Amino acid sequence: AQKVTQAQTEISVVEKEDVTLDCVYETRDTTYYLFWYKQPPSGELVFLIRRNSFDEQNEISGRYSWNFQKSTSSFNFTITASQVVDSAVYFCALSEAGNSGAGSYQLTFGKGTKLSVIP
Amino acid sequence: ETGVTQTPRHLVMGMTNKKSLKCEQHLGHNAMYWYKQSAKKPLELMFVYNFKEQTENNSVPSRFSPECPNSSHLFLHLHTLQPEDSALYLCASSQEGPGLAKNIQYFGAGTRLSVL
Numbered sequence: 001a002q003k004v005t006q007a008q009t010e011i012s013v014v015e016k017e018d019v020t021l022d023c024v025y026e027t028r029d030t031t032y033y034l035f036w037y038k039q040p041p042s043g044e045l046v047f048l049i050r051r052n053s054f055d056e057q058n059e060i061s062g063r064y065s066w067n068f069q070k071s072t073s074s075f076n077f078t079i080t081a082s083q084v085v086d087s088a089v090y091f092c093a094l095s096e097a098g099n100s101g102a103g104s105y106q107l108t109f110g111k112g113t114k115l116s117v118i119p
Numbered sequence: 120e121t122g123v124t125q126t127p128r129h130l131v132m133g134m135t136n137k138k139s140l141k142c143e144q145h146l147g148h149n150a151m152y153w154y155k156q157s158a159k160k161p162l163e164l165m166f167v168y169n170f171k172e173q174t175e176n177n178s179v180p181s182r183f184s185p186e187c188p189n190s191s192h193l194f195l196h197l198h199t200l201q202p203e204d205s206a207l208y209l210c211a212s213s214q215e216g217p218g219l220a221k222n223i224q225y226f227g228a229g230t231r232l233s234v235l
Contacts, residue, residue: 004161032220033220033221035223037226042228043207043209043228043229043231044123044209044226044227044228044229045209045211045224045226046226047223047224047225050221050223052221091162095219095220095221096220097220097221106164106175106177107164107220107224108161109161109162110161111159111160111161112161
């Protein structure tokens with residue numbers, strides 16, 4: 001069974017600090033996809049990144065960067081020079097390609113990490 | 120604006136009421152989803168529709184009844200709900216399957232439901 005653990009329930013940082021959000025996953029599939037979403041107070045989940053299990057390259061997008069390590073089953077997310085607008089709940093999610101098709105699809109979310117950036 | 124619109128944004132209903140949640144997507148997708156988000160619990164997938172056909176029903180009680188008349192619209196009909204059904208209900212859409220696992224889901228802002 002697939003599982004996503006976000007051990008940090010809440011994090012508070014002061015503006016301009018760097019912060020890393022942890023995500024650890026469990027899967028028996030060799031092909032799977034990992035996602036990060038941001039949920040601001042308005043409610044909608046905003047897609048940030050997708051990574052497939054065969055691509056271990058780290059990715060950087062502006063102040064955001066992601067560190068994917070299959071050896072430790074982790075997909076951590078770092079925000080550099082945090083800003084107040086980064087305050088939100090961040091979700092890590094996993095889907096297994098072996099479950100594609102009718103009757104077996106599942107995108108599993110972690111419980112989320114609430115990030116508060118203090119001015 | 121993500122291209123997925125949910126109405127109403129807030130809903131209060133009694134346990135004997137019947138109401139419906141609506142979701143509309145303008146992204147040209149063919150797969151749509153309902154999720155339930157309760158406090159301190161992970162998002163729970165409720166239903167999946169792919170090309171208007173229901174492909175997932177994650178043991179959801181029959182008091183929740185989905186309807187997908189076309190690829191752009193998804194409804195969740197509610198009747199005789201319980202107070203524990205109070206939650207944020209999120210709709211999402213993605214490109215069609217097969218290969219749903221890799222598709223990026225785009226979410227609406229949700230309907231905040233309170234059952235009294």
